[in-house]
Amino acid sequence: MSIVLLAKSLGLSISTVSRALNGYEDVSAATRERVVLRAKAIGYRPNPSARRLGAGKTLAIGVILPAAGSTGQAVDSMYSSLLGGVVTEIEPAGYHLLASMQAKHDAARETALFENFIRGGWVDGLLIVRTRVHDARLELARAAKMPFVAYGRTESDQPYAWVDTDNEKAFRLATTRLLDLGHRRIALINGPEEYSFAQFRRRGYVRALASRKLKPDPTWMLHGDLTEGAGHELCRSLLIRRPAPTAFVCATDSMAFGAIAACREAGLSIGRDVSVIGYGNSSLSAFCDPPLTTMEHQVFENGRYVGRALLQLLRKEIQPADVHYLEPVVLVPRKSDGPAPQ
Amino acid sequence: MSIVLLAKSLGLSISTVSRALNGYEDVSAATRERVVLRAKAIGYRPNPSARRLGAGKTLAIGVILPAAGSTGQAVDSMYSSLLGGVVTEIEPAGYHLLASMQAKHDAARETALFENFIRGGWVDGLLIVRTRVHDARLELARAAKMPFVAYGRTESDQPYAWVDTDNEKAFRLATTRLLDLGHRRIALINGPEEYSFAQFRRRGYVRALASRKLKPDPTWMLHGDLTEGAGHELCRSLLIRRPAPTAFVCATDSMAFGAIAACREAGLSIGRDVSVIGYGNSSLSAFCDPPLTTMEHQVFENGRYVGRALLQLLRKEIQPADVHYLEPVVLVPRKSDGPAPQ
DNA sequence: TTGCTTGACAAAAACGTTTTTGTCTAGCCC
DNA sequence: GGGCTAGACAAAAACGTTTTTGTCAAGCAA
Numbered sequence: 001m002s003i004v005l006l007a008k009s010l011g012l013s014i015s016t017v018s019r020a021l022n023g024y025e026d027v028s029a030a031t032r033e034r035v036v037l038r039a040k041a042i043g044y045r046p047n048p049s050a051r052r053l054g055a056g057k058t059l060a061i062g063v064i065l066p067a068a069g070s071t072g073q074a075v076d077s078m079y080s081s082l083l084g085g086v087v088t089e090i091e092p093a094g095y096h097l098l099a100s101m102q103a104k105h106d107a108a109r110e111t112a113l114f115e116n117f118i119r120g121g122w123v124d125g126l127l128i129v130r131t132r133v134h135d136a137r138l139e140l141a142r143a144a145k146m147p148f149v150a151y152g153r154t155e156s157d158q159p160y161a162w163v164d165t166d167n168e169k170a171f172r173l174a175t176t177r178l179l180d181l182g183h184r185r186i187a188l189i190n191g192p193e194e195y196s197f198a199q200f201r202r203r204g205y206v207r208a209l210a211s212r213k214l215k216p217d218p219t220w221m222l223h224g225d226l227t228e229g230a231g232h233e234l235c236r237s238l239l240i241r242r243p244a245p246t247a248f249v250c251a252t253d254s255m256a257f258g259a260i261a262a263c264r265e266a267g268l269s270i271g272r273d274v275s276v277i278g279y280g281n282s283s284l285s286a287f288c289d290p291p292l293t294t295m296e297h298q299v300f301e302n303g304r305y306v307g308r309a310l311l312q313l314l315r316k317e318i319q320p321a322d323v324h325y326l327e328p329v330v331l332v333p334r335k336s337d338g339p340a341p342q
Numbered sequence: 343m344s345i346v347l348l349a350k351s352l353g354l355s356i357s358t359v360s361r362a363l364n365g366y367e368d369v370s371a372a373t374r375e376r377v378v379l380r381a382k383a384i385g386y387r388p389n390p391s392a393r394r395l396g397a398g399k400t401l402a403i404g405v406i407l408p409a410a411g412s413t414g415q416a417v418d419s420m421y422s423s424l425l426g427g428v429v430t431e432i433e434p435a436g437y438h439l440l441a442s443m444q445a446k447h448d449a450a451r452e453t454a455l456f457e458n459f460i461r462g463g464w465v466d467g468l469l470i471v472r473t474r475v476h477d478a479r480l481e482l483a484r485a486a487k488m489p490f491v492a493y494g495r496t497e498s499d500q501p502y503a504w505v506d507t508d509n510e511k512a513f514r515l516a517t518t519r520l521l522d523l524g525h526r527r528i529a530l531i532n533g534p535e536e537y538s539f540a541q542f543r544r545r546g547y548v549r550a551l552a553s554r555k556l557k558p559d560p561t562w563m564l565h566g567d568l569t570e571g572a573g574h575e576l577c578r579s580l581l582i583r584r585p586a587p588t589a590f591v592c593a594t595d596s597m598a599f600g601a602i603a604a605c606r607e608a609g610l611s612i613g614r615d616v617s618v619i620g621y622g623n624s625s626l627s628a629f630c631d632p633p634l635t636t637m638e639h640q641v642f643e644n645g646r647y648v649g650r651a652l653l654q655l656l657r658k659e660i661q662p663a664d665v666h667y668l669e670p671v672v673l674v675p676r677k678s679d680g681p682a683p684q
Numbered sequence: 685t686t687g688c689t690t691g692a693c694a695a696a697a698a699c700g701t702t703t704t705t706g707t708c709t710a711g712c713c714c
Numbered sequence: 715g716g717g718c719t720a721g722a723c724a725a726a727a728a729c730g731t732t733t734t735t736g737t738c739a740a741g742c743a744a
Contacts, residue, residue, distance in 0.1 A: 003700065013724045018702060028722060045462050049394035050700030053729050058391060060440070065426060077419030084407060087443040096464065097441045098402070101429040120387050122438065228629040254626065261629040284596065287570040287603040289631065345730065355694045360732060370692060392730030395699045 006044050010035060021046070060098040061090055061310055062123035064113060066130045067102055076226065078280075078299055079129065082151065085303020086127060086310075093311050098123055111136055118144040125310050127151065131162075131196045147313040149306050149323060154196050161313060161323030163306050167197050170295045170329040171204030171249060174277045177293075177331065178247045179212055182340035183275060187245035188221040189234045189255050198223065201251060201279075226251060231258025239266050246274055246340050253278035253285050253294055260292075260336070275337035290335035302327055348386050352377060363388070402440040403432055403652055404465035406455060408472045409444055418568065420622070420641055421471065424493065427645020428469060428652075435653050440465055453478055460486040467652050469493065473504075473538045489655040491648050491665060496538050503655060503665035505648050509539050512637045512671040513546030513591060516619045519635075519673065520589045521554055524682035525617060529587035530563040531576045531597050540565065540593065543621075547591060568593060573600025581608050588616055588682050595620035595627050595636055602634075602678070617679035632677035644669055 007017045012035070020027040020035035027035075038044075052058050063086075065079055087097050100117060102110045114137050117123060124147070128137050131152035138156055141148045150162040171188075178186050188205045191198040206216045220238070224230030231250055238245050239262060248263075250256035256278030260270055268274045271290050278285060278294035285292035302325075309323040349359045354377070362369040362377035369377075380386075394400050405428075407421055429439050442459060444452045456479050459465060466489070470479050473494035480498055483490045492504045513530075520528050530547045533540040548558045562580070566572030573592055580587050581604060590605075592598035598620030602612050610616045613632050620627060620636035627634035644667075651665040 014701085015703085015725075016723055019723090022702080026722065031722080043461075045458075047395075047463050047700055049391060049398075049400060049463065050729095051702075052391035053389075053395045053699085053731085054701035054703075056391075056702085056729070065422065065429070067426070077422050080407070080419050080422040083441060084409070084443050087407070087441060091442060099425060099429060099439045099441050100433060101426050116387075119385075121389050121391065228625050232629060257626055258629050261631070264631055283570050284599055284626070287574060287600050289603065289606055356731085357695075357733085358693055361693090364732080368692060373692080389730055392699095393732075395701085395729085396731035396733075398699070398732085 002044055002047065006035075006039060006042065009042070010038055058098075058122060058124050059094055060096050060123045061086070061125045061127060062098045062100065062117050063127040063129065064110070064117065065099060065101045076130075081299040082129070082303040082306070085300040085305075086307040087303075089304050089307025090311060095124075095311070095314075111140070114140055118146050125149075125314050127306060127310065132194050133196050133199055135196075147310065147320075149309050149313070151302070151306060152196050153200075159319075159321035161309055161320040163302055163309065163323065163325045163327070165197070165297055165302070165327045166329045167200035168204035168207070170279065170331075171201040172208045173204075173329070173331045174249045174279075174295065175205045175208035176211075177333075178249070178275055178277065178337065179208060179214075181247075181275065181337060183247040184214065184340070185243060185245045186220075186247040186249065187235075187238045189231055189238075189248055189250045189259055190221060190223045191226050191251040191255075193223045198251065205249060220245065224255070226254060228254050228258035228261070231255030232262045233258070235259035235262035236265075239263065239268075247337065248274070248276045250276065250278050253280045253282040253292060256292055256294070256336070257284075257288065260288075271335050271338045273341055275340075277337055281332050285332075286334070292336045293334045294332050296330045296332050298327060344386055344389065348377075348381060348384065351384070352380055400440075400464060400466050401436055402438050402465045403428070403467045403469060404440045404442065404459050405469040405471065406452070406459065407441060407443045418472075423641040424471070424645040424648070427642040427647075428649040429645075431646050431649025432653060437466075437653070437656075453482070456482055460488050467491075467656050469648060469652065474536050475538050475541055477538075489652065489662075491651050491655070493644070493648060494538050495542075501661075501663035503651055503662040505644055505651065505665065505667045505669070507539070507639055507644070507669045508671045509542035510546035510549070512621065512673075513543040514550045515546075515671070515673045516591045516621075516637065517547045517550035518553075519675075520591070520617055520619065520679065520682075521550060521556075523589075523617065523679060525589040526556065526682065527585060527587045528562075528589040528591060529577075529580045531573055531580075531590055531592040531601055532563060532565050533568050533593040533597075535565045543593060562587065566597070568596060570596050570600035570603070573597030574604045575600070577601035577604035578607075581605065581610075589679065590616070590618045592618065592620050595622045595624040595634060598634060598636070598678070599626075599630065602630075613677050613680045615683055617682075619679055623674050627674075628676070635676045635679045636674050638672040638674050640669060 003014055003017055007014045016027060017035055020032040083097060100113060102113060118140060126141055126146055126148035128148055129151040131150050131154040133155055135154040138154060138160055150160060153162050153164050175186060190201055202221055209216045222234045224234050235248060248259050250259055256276050259276050263270055263274045270276060278292045281294045281296040285294045305325050312318045345356055345359055349356045358369060359377055362374040425439060442455060444455060460482060468483055468488055468490035470490055471493040473492050473496040475497055477496040480496060480502055492502060495504050495506050517528060532543055544563055551558045564576045566576050577590060590601050592601055598618050601618050605612055605616045612618060620634045623636045623638040627636045647667050654660045
């Protein structure tokens with residue numbers, strides 16, 4: 001009954017107070033000021049639930065966090081920074097972030113959860129993270145006319161809003177660097193292949209090889225979870241081949257650390273006998289031994305971009321097709337790679 | 343108008359339909375079943391906004407994510423797993439997680455944000471993370487009669503619900519292990535001292551020393567951000583002292599990795615010349631070189647515990663004083679520590 | 685029979701806003 | 715002076731539920 005009291009204390013009608021507070025033009029400047037002042041004075045805060053019902057808006061952006069790895073017991077830590085960036089932008093506009101989580105790596109359950117999210121009227125907009133090559137979520141969101149921004153691209157014949165890292169360029173750069181160092185047997189330790197980022201990375205890797213007339217060997221492009229364990233396992237399986245790779249490009253720093261462990265177990269010196277490049281420029285990468293050559297990835301900033309884009313989409317200031325932000329990628333050279341051994 | 347249509351299609355009143363769906367006793371079993379069936383058939387989903395307004399509940403749990411480090415540009419990655427655990431539990435009960443973020447390390451702004459969260463009617467309950475020794479947030483939540491669970495203890499004369507790790511025991515175990523290995527000059531590389539966990543860890547360290555009649559030296563207990571950079575810096579400042587420490591107990595694995603880097607730069611062999619113990623059992627700790635001796639910390643599981651406690655508090659099935667869960671801590675011995683050098 | 689209780693449902697109020705539509709006055713033009 | 719417009723505010727409807735209160739018949743005891 002709060003706005004009622006406020007209106008009463010001002011001798012105005014509820015509607016005038018509401019319109020004054022929401023900045024409508026049909027309230028005189030003097031009245032508006034009086035209302036705003038009094039509202040502040042008595043500490044009036046519009047009830048969000050009532051507001052939502054009245055305006056038909058939820059003032060919330062939804063996101064479904066993907067579980068990391070196959071155990072489903074953790075969330076990829078990258079997302080906390082992404083969400084931090086999003087919240088930083090949407091919070092001042094009065095929006096909040098409604099987080100759900102996908103318990104397991106299960107596309108069907110994920111779709112159901114997603115549909116509930118959309119259809120249930122929980123949110124005004126969506127953040128779709130970790131896109132797949134073919135991603136049913138985009139179609140669902142579109143069908144429900146729910147504004148969204150995808151973090152990562154996907155295959156779609158319709159325009160849609162996306163923010164992505166230039167994965168292809170990143171892996172082209174990394175692979176080219178290794179080629180320039182004289183490596184010819186370069187393996188790719190990639191993430192799960194259903195995710196678009198893995199496809200882009202693979203493409204970058206393949207193109208770098210192709211530009212030197214080298215034929216990429218599919219058995220040297222492996223996929224696994226984005227964990228140290230998977231990196232370790234995949235690297236090991238590559239090292240026992242003859243001839244073995246002399247260099248590894250990894251989908252994340254975590255995988256790179258796993259690969260490094262495997263190389264070390266095989267008695268190889270990192271940066272001399274074998275080269276490893278990671279991705280993400282995690283805070284650790286500068287402090288490990290040897291410091292990891294990796295690719296810089298500004299997750300927090302990307303989150304901010306996503307947040308701004310979502311707000312503009314909600315206000316219909318822009319169209320989905322206007323949101324195509326490809327984060328430039330920078331290689332951070334350190335000591336985990338070096339000239340190819342003879 | 344959805345429930346209206348559903349009611350109409352059944353020839354029942356809105357109230358009966360509502361009560362049937364919400365499991366009230368004054369609806370006959372037959373009618374209830376008929377309603378539930380039809381609701382499912384026509385895909386009826388109660389509008390959350392209306393529900394919130396009608397019931398005076400928001401069906402949301404609020405959390406304010408603390409920024410990591412002093413830059414405020416990232417969120418501590420630990421929290422994504424904690425939130426994952428919380429969501430896993432509250433989701434099936436129809437609750438969602440509303441996330442906000444604290445842009446900078448600024449207690450005043452944090453309090454304002456927090457108050458808005460509580461007073462604004464955004465949430466039914468709160469998750470208060472990274473508690474301080476004196477934490478204004480608890481008083482605010484209590485004053486607003488908002489149920490909450492604190493992740494981490496604090497100094498308070500009132501009972502409150504908390505879930506915490508046994509930080510004291512963890513650091514007692516770690517320090518004792520080093521003492522057993524013959525170390526006498528053990529330094530503590532701790533987190534920011536305003537946080538309660540840092541106090542508990544310090545206490546564990548001090549008590550372990552005291553139990554061997556060793557007098558803890560305050561200049562050997564340093565505080566810093568929970569980052570590799572801080573761990574590196576603090577460790578360096580300790581290594582130039584004479585006599586220098588032969589062992590380091592660190593507040594997080596990240597700090598430990600930083601400390602290890604500093605030791606290596608000083609030409610020390612980890613596990614031989616110097617011992618380092620971390621905390622958190624991060625996925626990396628098993629794969630680094632040498633594998634890191636650390637303490638196991640089940641963040642996801644703790645999140646689940648928090649989620650369950652929150653639900654029970656909201657349903658008033660338990661009192662805040664009933665929620666006192668101290669996660670047992672286990673030391674995971676690996677290779678980053680060893681006998682004290684002569 | 686009367687009165688009371690109980691079971692099953694319905695009517696209506698309440699939740700606190702926003703939005704739509706309405707009213708009234710003053711000013712202006714012809 | 716009549717009609718029109720614009721400005722400023724008010725009344726009332728709408729949003730879609732939940733909750734409170736009401737109704738009515740059947741059953742039962744005295």
